[in-house]
Amino acid sequence: MNYSDSARITSVLKNCGFSPVETIDEADIIIFDTCSVRQKSEDKVTWKLKEIPTSKKVWITGCMIQHTMRNNKISEKKNIPEQLRVWNFAWSVTTKEPKILWITSDEINELRKWEPDIVGINHAFNPLFHSLSQKWPNIELFFRIDDTGFLPLMLKRLGYEVSYDKELTNEYSTIIPEGINSSMNNHNKTAYIPISSWCNQFCAYCIVPFARWLEKWFPVDQIVREAKIHLANWVKEISLLWQIVNKHPDFITIIKELLKLDGLEWLRYTSPYPTYYSDELLKLHESEEKLCPHIHIPFQSWSDAVLKKMFRGYSAQQCYDFIDKIRGLKRPISITTDIILWFPWETDEDFNETLKLTEYGRFDMIYMGIYSNRPWTFADKKYPDDIPYKVKHERWKKLNDVLYRISEENNKAEVWNIRKVMINEKWNKWERYWVTDNMKQIVIRWDNNFVLWDMADVKIDKWVVFKLEWSIVK
Numbered sequence: 001m002n003y004s005d006s007a008r009i010t011s012v013l014k015n016c017g018f019s020p021v022e023t024i025d026e027a028d029i030i031i032f033d034t035c036s037v038r039q040k041s042e043d044k045v046t047w048k049l050k051e052i053p054t055s056k057k058v059w060i061t062g063c064m065i066q067h068t069m070r071n072n073k074i075s076e077k078k079n080i081p082e083q084l085r086v087w088n089f090a091w092s093v094t095t096k097e098p099k100i101l102w103i104t105s106d107e108i109n110e111l112r113k114w115e116p117d118i119v120g121i122n123h124a125f126n127p128l129f130h131s132l133s134q135k136w137p138n139i140e141l142f143f144r145i146d147d148t149g150f151l152p153l154m155l156k157r158l159g160y161e162v163s164y165d166k167e168l169t170n171e172y173s174t175i176i177p178e179g180i181n182s183s184m185n186n187h188n189k190t191a192y193i194p195i196s197s198w199c200n201q202f203c204a205y206c207i208v209p210f211a212r213w214l215e216k217w218f219p220v221d222q223i224v225r226e227a228k229i230h231l232a233n234w235v236k237e238i239s240l241l242w243q244i245v246n247k248h249p250d251f252i253t254i255i256k257e258l259l260k261l262d263g264l265e266w267l268r269y270t271s272p273y274p275t276y277y278s279d280e281l282l283k284l285h286e287s288e289e290k291l292c293p294h295i296h297i298p299f300q301s302w303s304d305a306v307l308k309k310m311f312r313g314y315s316a317q318q319c320y321d322f323i324d325k326i327r328g329l330k331r332p333i334s335i336t337t338d339i340i341l342w343f344p345w346e347t348d349e350d351f352n353e354t355l356k357l358t359e360y361g362r363f364d365m366i367y368m369g370i371y372s373n374r375p376w377t378f379a380d381k382k383y384p385d386d387i388p389y390k391v392k393h394e395r396w397k398k399l400n401d402v403l404y405r406i407s408e409e410n411n412k413a414e415v416w417n418i419r420k421v422m423i424n425e426k427w428n429k430w431e432r433y434w435v436t437d438n439m440k441q442i443v444i445r446w447d448n449n450f451v452l453w454d455m456a457d458v459k460i461d462k463w464v465v466f467k468l469e470w471s472i473v474k
């Protein structure tokens with residue numbers, strides 16, 4: 001998601017006359033597009049800030065900004081100037097030309113002389129701005145990702161000369177990053193298109209609903225329009241994004257409409273939610289070659305007790321049934337999943353249930369998320385972390401061992417299969433590296449007959465854990 005957000009920021013800034021550069025050395029402004037899913041992601045921002053030369057300006061956006069926007073104390077104060085009561089930029093946005101309110105860090109220090117107990121104060125966007133900018137005065141701007149469309153106005157307010165020829169928008173989703181690389185693989189043949197915003201699920205451990213607010217579904221025609229623009233710019237693969245991507249009420253229509261578009265080679269989506277899958281969507285995986293034969297399905301746990309504590313809204317039996325349905329399709333589908341390790345109060349029995357389903361699911365990959373206590377969440381308030389370190393380590397090792405063994409067995413079964421790959425940029429002098437249509441990593445020995453970005457059918461002739469090698473290109 002951050003790649004897609006960053007592409008939108010780049011697109012707006014390019015239109016303001018800024019140019020993206022490759023390295024920090026070349027940059028005048030460094031923008032952090034942050035994640036808050038784990039505390040470690042936020043800690044990385046402060047570590048990184050230490051490395052940025054103070055001569056360079058820093059802007060920060062993303063989830064870390066949005067979940068720290070709590071400023072109740074200031075709005076309760078009686079003698080605070082009226083305009084400072086606006087605690088969030090988005091709340092002041094009623095027109096396409098919103099009034100931008102904020103005060104500088106120095107002004108906050110002045111205010112503190114007569115209101116010493118102010119703990120959070122509005123910098124138009126975030127109280128955290130004050131504490132961080134005291135330490136790093138080169139931090140110039142915090143902005144909510146949803147306010148990306150208003151960057152031209154913010155920059156003018158900061159004194160930048162900006163000429164922006166697009167319509168200002170308070171609908172972040174309508175910013176189409178035309179010709180901007182939104183891929184995490186540093187190439188421009190994949191476009192990541194968000195189809196909804198934020199999440200209402202409130203899983204007990206998750207900060208997303210607090211960081212990014214409640215969900216909104218984007219219209220089908222807007223999504224199709226964005227896809228057409230990317231395909232006209234030679235994109236070949238589209239990946240639809242959101243937290244519960246298949247909850248969009250028109251998800252099937254979106255898939256069907258995109259599959260009709262010229263130039264599309266691969267269509268993927270992430271992340272779906274188990275209970276929002278329809279049989280129709282599974283059938284499309286069977287019948288539509290361009291809908292990739294891979295499903296990433298974040299089960300998180302396979303113990304009923306843990307799933308209940310997590311507020312996931314499904315049972316372990318539903319996970320088994322879902323896997324059976326996928327395995328029952330005529331087209332083989334690779335399955336990957338997420339699980340949360342060390343969820344508080346997870347017993348050995350709970351963990352063994354998870355191991356059992358891991359065997360049953362024969363997942364090609366399990367993305368193991370180590371539980372991280374996040375502020376505001378139900379788990380933060382009600383589930384203290386009670387799992388001893390030794391137990392955590394043993395569980396991690398057991399799950400990893402099963403994952404390795406199953407990956408080996410699955411990859412061995414791929415030998416002699418023909419798979420579609422996209423020829424990617426050079427990884428090193430001899431090899432290229434990409435994923436297959438069923439989302440397995442593949443190492444490709446370079447051949448001068450290759451055409452970069454072509455799709456090729458390859459025969460798998462060698463496997464190692466988590467990786468395949470191939471021999472023939474048709």
Ligand code: SF4
Pocket residue numbers: 199200201202203206207208209243244
């Ligand atoms: S579905 Fe649950 S885990 Fe996923 S973003 Fe929403 S609240 Fe978080």
